[in-house]
Amino acid sequence: MVRVRFAPSPTGPLHIGGVRTALYNYLFARQQGGKMILRIEDTDQTRFVPGAEQYIIEALDWLGIKFDEGVHIGGPFGPYRQSDRKPLYRQYADQLIADGWAYYAFDKPEALDAKRKEYEAQKKTFQYDCTTRQQMENSLALGDEETRRRIDAGEPYVVRFKFPDNIDITVHDLIRGDVTMNSRLLDDKVLFKSDGMPTYHLANIVDDHLMEITHVIRGEEWLPSAPLHVMLYKAFGWEAPQFAHLPLLLKPEGNGKLSKRDGDRLGFPVFPLEWHDPKSGEVSSGYREQGYLPQAVVNMLALMGWNPGTEQELMSMDELIKLFNIGHISKNGAKFNLDKAKWFQHEYFQMLGDEQVAAYLEAQMKEHGVEAQHEYVVKVAGMMKERITFPKELWDTCCYFFVAPTEYDPAAVKKRWKAGMTTHMAKVIEILNTVPFEYDAIHQALLEDYIKGNELNMGSVMNSLRLAVVGRTVGPDMLTLVMMLGKEETIRRVQRAIDTIGEIDN
Ligand code: GLU
DSSP states (O other), X not given: OOXXXXXXXXXXXXXXXXXXXHHHHHHHHHHTTOEEEEOBOOOOGGGOOTTHHHHHHHHHHHTTOOOSEETTTBOTTOOOBGGGGHHHHHHHHHHHHHTTSEEEEOOOHHHHHHHHHHHHHTTOOOXXXXXXXXXXXXXXXXXXXXXXXXHHTTOOXXXXXXXXXXXXXEEEETTTEEEEEEGGGSOOOEEEXXXXXXXXXXXXXXXXXXXXXXXXXXXXXXXXXXXXXHHHHHHHTOOOOEEEEEOOEXXXXXXXXXXXXXXXHHTOOSBSSOEEOTTTOOEEOBHHHHTOOHHHHHHHHHTSSBOOSSSOOOOOHHHHHHHOOGGGBOSSOEEOOHHHHHHHHHHHHHTSOHHHHHHHHHHHHHHTTOOOOHHHHHHHHHHHGGGOSSGGGHHHXXXXXXXXXXXXXXXXXXXXXXXXXXXXXXXXXXXXXXXXXXXXXXXXXXXXXXXXXXXXXXXXXXHHHHHHHHSSSOSSOHHHHHHHHOHHHHHHHHHHHXXXXXXXXX
């Protein structure tokens, strides 16, 4: 039975890269008929940010990434928040010490700092490892008696992992193949802290084991920790899960990890939901608040680092679940592409029903104090949605269907409203008043008989009519718009333009 977990630390808003990790875990779990677990890794209390856990839950819920067990829904392997599991970890640290896989270290932060400086002065980097541990204040260097004395005297200590000297440790990664590292390159990581809490490494391994996790799918930034994790499984005598380290999400230019600052710089969110920093009060934009549809974000993220092996780009969550395949995850980082994000959003916006689009539009009309018949709004929505990427564009794109312009784009006036235009516009009114109010009849009378028949400039007259009706030279097919607005309203608008712009020598 496949069991995967998403294990964020509540240190702030969930980065979009974290969302992708959750998504890949979800797709894999669903496809394999397995279970998806949400575990909160909050052992580092100094980095705890209030509201972050709630944010993570809300963001994943918005995106349709669902869990079978977790901090918010419980389950048979709970509790799912590491701070609630605190009493559980100590015994595992003790077990490692008893078995010679870990040791007590009493080094004060100042002593460690001094050591680092001493190395820096010689242009070297200090690492607490098999080559240096004998010079430090730990149970290996001090001996059992002194160690016991210090512990009994209440001296604070941490527990460190004792890497065997000079062995090769291989991580079997489902994406990268075998990744081997020599233990000389690895430091004796702290497993248990003086505050009585395990570190990420110990808690993560213990919980993955106890929660019977079969696959660890996580960001590439954890690959350097993987040899330690493999060794910890070995030290405990537990079977390790399979690992898959996902490629980084890169800046649009491709050099380096996508950061919050890139989003601010280039105008796209790097967080799923808007985040209000509880300390600084700073607000970071979110995909949801920008008007992105969750399906669009999911589809875009799914393809950042994975492809189905075909050219297919648009895939619903169900299709993604069917097609997802760890073997098709790329080793290389995936560049963020804002145009692509917008393309997905536009595509998914087009899939909305006219009623759904109308609902967005009606909400915006309300804000502008404008009312209209629901059927009319639905018709406008259906007609205009292809021009829309984000719901917030609806009002500006469609407002002239509901309110007559009072101003006319001066550049367009200058370009289109040529001498004699008031006469032509008066003719438009006359045609509308005399011919049957039908598309074809108006087309024949205005475009064929009047404009072409008199060899007038089609662009100039029709764009002036547009200017009169819309206020700008944008919008759908002109006569379709006239049919939508109706005879009276169109005439009123044309008359107003004649009165307002008047005859100008252009
Ligand atoms: N708590 C770690 C994080 O914040 C989890 C890493 C892992 O999945 O092992 O990303």
